[in-house]
Amino acid sequence: MKEPSVTVGIMSGETIRFVFNDTYTLGDLTVEGPQEAHIEQGRIGWNGQLYDQLVFTPQHSNDSFCLKGVTIGVKFHWERQEDQTFRGTLKLIVEGDRLTAINELGIEEYLLSVISSEMSATASLELLKSHAVISRSWLLAQIQKNKALAGKKPVSCIRTHDELIRWYDREDHDHFDVCADDHCQRYQGITRESTPLVAQAIKATRGEILTYDGQTCDARFSKCCGGVMERFSSCWENIDYPYLEALRDSRHEHDIPDLRVEENARRWICSSPEAFCNTTDKQILSQVLNNYDQETTDFYRWSVAYTQQELASLIREKSGIDFGEIINLVPVERGPSGRLIRLQIQGTRQTLTIGKELEIRRTLSPSHLYSSAFVVEREEIADGIPRRFVLRGAGWGHGVGLCQIGAAVMGEQGYDYRHILLHYFAGATIEKLY
Ligand SMILES: [Zn+2]
Numbered sequence: 370m371k372e373p374s375v376t377v378g379i380m381s382g383e384t385i386r387f388v389f390n391d392t393y394t395l396g397d398l399t400v401e402g403p404q405e406a407h408i409e410q411g412r413i414g415w416n417g418q419l420y421d422q423l424v425f426t427p428q429h430s431n432d433s434f435c436l437k438g439v440t441i442g443v444k445f446h447w448e449r450q451e452d453q454t455f456r457g458t459l460k461l462i463v464e465g466d467r468l469t470a471i472n473e474l475g476i477e478e479y480l481l482s483v484i485s486s487e488m489s490a491t492a493s494l495e496l497l498k499s500h501a502v503i504s505r506s507w508l509l510a511q512i513q514k515n516k517a518l519a520g521k522k523p524v525s526c527i528r529t530h531d532e533l534i535r536w537y538d539r540e541d542h543d544h545f546d547v548c549a550d551d552h553c554q555r556y557q558g559i560t561r562e563s564t565p566l567v568a569q570a571i572k573a574t575r576g577e578i579l580t581y582d583g584q585t586c587d588a589r590f591s592k593c594c595g596g597v598m599e600r601f602s603s604c605w606e607n608i609d610y611p612y613l614e615a616l617r618d619s620r621h622e623h624d625i626p627d628l629r630v631e632e633n634a635r636r637w638i639c640s641s642p643e644a645f646c647n648t649t650d651k652q653i654l655s656q657v658l659n660n661y662d663q664e665t666t667d668f669y670r671w672s673v674a675y676t677q678q679e680l681a682s683l684i685r686e687k688s689g690i691d692f693g694e695i696i697n698l699v700p701v702e703r704g705p706s707g708r709l710i711r712l713q714i715q716g717t718r719q720t721l722t723i724g725k726e727l728e729i730r731r732t733l734s735p736s737h738l739y740s741s742a743f744v745v746e747r748e749e750i751a752d753g754i755p756r757r758f759v760l761r762g763a764g765w766g767h768g769v770g771l772c773q774i775g776a777a778v779m780g781e782q783g784y785d786y787r788h789i790l791l792h793y794f795a796g797a798t799i800e801k802l803y
């Protein structure tokens with residue numbers, strides 16, 4: 370098999386300005402230097418003519434082009450524009466009333482860029498190799514999924530009169546495989562230099578992916594599982610994969626209490642069981658947390674407190690629903706890692722059950738709650754209304770698949786990347802595709 374390529378949506382706008390740093394070709398034409406394309410009568414106006422799409426191809430593998438004013442960090446507080454440089458093919462297409470610039474390139478080069486910008490410079494080689502294999506697997510699984518869907522939108526929201534169950538996956542790009550922002554994976558081409566250790570990890574694992582029963586694994590990862598890994602269906606659509614099972618993130622312990630039972634979940638979350646990811650080792654944490662200095666390290670077990678007013682206005686703002694004063698937050702359904710899949714919000718004006726895990730995390734925090742594996746304590750109750758809520762929780766992120774903190778610990782303890790991968794994706798096979 371030949372190395373597959375990936376199409377990445379970089380930016381869109383009514384006008385797109387770009388520069389070819391080397392000679393590119395468009396059919397028989399050769400093109401160089403600064404260019405400008407704009408939307409005109411639903412088509413692409415470029416060089417005095419109208420086109421349905423434009424595909425500029427490089428002549429050599431090192432040839433590059435620059436896109437002017439790419440917006441990065443869309444909707445984040447650090448949103449800004451910058452010029453970015455890419456290798457590979459530049460494609461311009463029409464999407465609605467705008468142009469979209471798409472970069473098509475080999476998967477290995479794409480991975481070099483995304484893993485360099487995602488991972489901390491202190492990460493160990495075995496951790497980076499693990500990441501290279503799961504990123505490659507995830508990407509190929511998404512490409513295959515998009516092809517199978519063929520433009521059809523899968524269901525991702527179920528609303529009844531008393532429930533709102535939503536999940537957020539990455540199937541909403543019709544004309545390219547992934548976008549360049551955090552929604553999929555942050556990709557900035559060759560704008561920033563890649564890390565030598567990442568290059569080594571990618572080269573050493575070239576073409577390797579995780580498979581199960583001959584199928585590419587939809588390999589997920591999150592920061593910290595909290596001691597037990599979660600199932601796919603607790604976070605996304607209602608399917609489960611044998612290689613994404615609820616397992617203890619531990620070498621010694623294999624028994625898991627049934628954390629779907631409230632009493633067991635409470636005991637689990639309010640204790641600090643042994644696990645690979647149960648660590649406070651600063652050197653290890655800095656391998657995974659890019660902005661380590663600015664981030665708290667209390668995520669294996671954490672707590673958040675809100676006053677009645679804070680919680681009520683937060684939920685109103687995030688959900689768009691006025692619940693009145695919040696009477697209680699009641700766990701309705703938990704997954705095997707203790708993560709809430711459905712949570713009932715009881716208010717003086719309204720009661721509604723929300724899910725799945727990300728919807729719960731978004732609704733109960735100005736940004737995102739660390740995880741949905743939490744228990745609720747109500748304090749200072751007067752006339753049935755608590756004045757204060759304390760959420761005690763476990764883990765950071767959805768907890769499905771590889772646990773980054775746990776994997777970093779395993780890397781430090783001398784496990785090689787194959788061990789690490791097969792610990793988190795039990796029963797999977799590491800296969801070299803090309
Ligand atoms: Zn995306």
Ligand SMILES: [Zn+2]
Binds near residue numbers: 596618646
């Ligand atoms: Zn873990």
